[in-house]
Structures are given as C-alpha cells and as structure tokens.
Amino acid sequence: MGRRVSGSSESRFSAYVEGLVGVIGHADRAQPLRDYCTGLIMPGERKSVEPMAAVTAPARVAAQHQSLLHFVGEGHWSDEQVLAKVRKMVLPRIGQHGPIEAWIIDDTSFPKKGRHSVGVARQYCGRLGKEDNCQVAVSLSIANHHASLPVAYRLYLPQEWTNDSERLRKAGV
Incomplete structure (x- = not known):
C-alpha cells in the first residue's frame, strides 16, 4: 500500500538490461545478453545455458543453446566495467531507502x-x-x-x- 512503482517490472528489467548493453561491447551481444539475463531470473533449478535456452527460446533450443554458449564463452567484456555500471544504476535506488x-x-x-x-x-x-x-x-x-x-x-x-x-x-x- 502506498508504494510507488515506476513502470512495470518488465519495463524496469528491460531498462536495466539495456543499461548493461553499453558495457558489453558489440551490438550483436545485446540480444544474447537479454536472453541470458532473462534465463537467470526465470524459474528453474539449473542456471546453465542448456535449460536457459529451453526457457528463453523453446521453438529453437539448439540454436539458442549455441548462441548462449558463445555469448558466455566468448564474453570479452570487462567484469569490472559491468559491475561499475550495475553500481551506477542500482546504488541510487538502494540509497533512497537509507545509507x-x-x-x-x-x-x-x-x-x-x-x-x-x-x-x-x-x-x-x-x-x-x-x-x-x-x-x-x-x-x-x-x-x-x-x-x-x-x-x-x-x-x-x-x-x-x-x-x-x-x-x-x-x-x-
């Protein structure tokens, strides 16, 4: 009650992932990043690329599996830059609730x-x-x-x- 929600959870998730696209490099990594992040938050016990592929692209599991494997295995982005971007996006929201x-x-x-x-x-x-x-x-x-x-x-x-x-x-x- 009384809680302000700025947009749906789907739109906030989409904006969050879009914020990360800029630090992972090439634009061709944007969709695999979206799919990978979606797979991480979907129900399921195992968070490896095989079950994530089945959840994120059930009509083309083999191709999605290959895409996610390539994304994770050839991820030539900087983990430090990704974490810095996450801090920049999330820390102000946490700070709204206290130091x-x-x-x-x-x-x-x-x-x-x-x-x-x-x-x-x-x-x-x-x-x-x-x-x-x-x-x-x-x-x-x-x-x-x-x-x-x-x-x-x-x-x-x-x-x-x-x-x-x-x-x-x-x-x-």
Missing part, C-alpha cells in the same frame, strides 16, 4: 559434476554443507536494511589449480 550500513564478504559455492570448469575441485561446499566437487566464489556486497548489492566478485582458485600451470593455460586463466 549503506554494512559491507558483506561472503563465499558462494556451486556444486559441479565434472572437473573441467575453472576452479572446480573437491572442497567445502557451503550449499551442500559438506566437502564435494564445486566452484567457490568470494563476493563483496554493500547493504542497508532495504537491499544489498554485490560490488565485487572473484572466483576462488584452489591450490590444485594454482599449482598446475598447464591446467591454467588450457582454461585461459
């Missing part, structure tokens, strides 16, 4: 079946509550009582990765 009150450092784990994704190793996986095959990322977020915003994000590389220069080279690290 930043906390900086939060946290780790996030992603269970994985294989061993070829960068950083995957048998290590503690908080999501599973035990040691298992996973990737781990460390993030820095800022927050107030209304919302939080990740402002920095790095993939953790276990020692078995950092000590294997050939593996790092193959993975493009």
Whole structure:
C-alpha cells in the first residue's frame, strides 16, 4: 500500500538490461545478453545455458543453446566495467531507502559434476554443507536494511589449480 512503482517490472528489467548493453561491447551481444539475463531470473533449478535456452527460446533450443554458449564463452567484456555500471544504476535506488550500513564478504559455492570448469575441485561446499566437487566464489556486497548489492566478485582458485600451470593455460586463466 502506498508504494510507488515506476513502470512495470518488465519495463524496469528491460531498462536495466539495456543499461548493461553499453558495457558489453558489440551490438550483436545485446540480444544474447537479454536472453541470458532473462534465463537467470526465470524459474528453474539449473542456471546453465542448456535449460536457459529451453526457457528463453523453446521453438529453437539448439540454436539458442549455441548462441548462449558463445555469448558466455566468448564474453570479452570487462567484469569490472559491468559491475561499475550495475553500481551506477542500482546504488541510487538502494540509497533512497537509507545509507549503506554494512559491507558483506561472503563465499558462494556451486556444486559441479565434472572437473573441467575453472576452479572446480573437491572442497567445502557451503550449499551442500559438506566437502564435494564445486566452484567457490568470494563476493563483496554493500547493504542497508532495504537491499544489498554485490560490488565485487572473484572466483576462488584452489591450490590444485594454482599449482598446475598447464591446467591454467588450457582454461585461459
């Protein structure tokens, strides 16, 4: 009650994604970015490109899968510039609800079946509550009582990765 909404959630999402288009480079990456972001917020347990392709383009799943794989795998944009743009767009909205009150450092784990994704190793996986095959990322977020915003994000590389220069080279690290 009494809450002002500036446009529908769809139009606000579209404006948000359009704001990111300028920092990802070529205009031909705009539609895959839209599709990828849409896939991230759609229902579904797995957020890999295969199920995202099925949700975002059910009539042409194979082509969409290839498009999303290319977008993610050949993403030659700057993560720092993308995060800076997100901060520029989102921080003023968070600030409307009060000042930043906390900086939060946290780790996030992603269970994985294989061993070829960068950083995957048998290590503690908080999501599973035990040691298992996973990737781990460390993030820095800022927050107030209304919302939080990740402002920095790095993939953790276990020692078995950092000590294997050939593996790092193959993975493009």
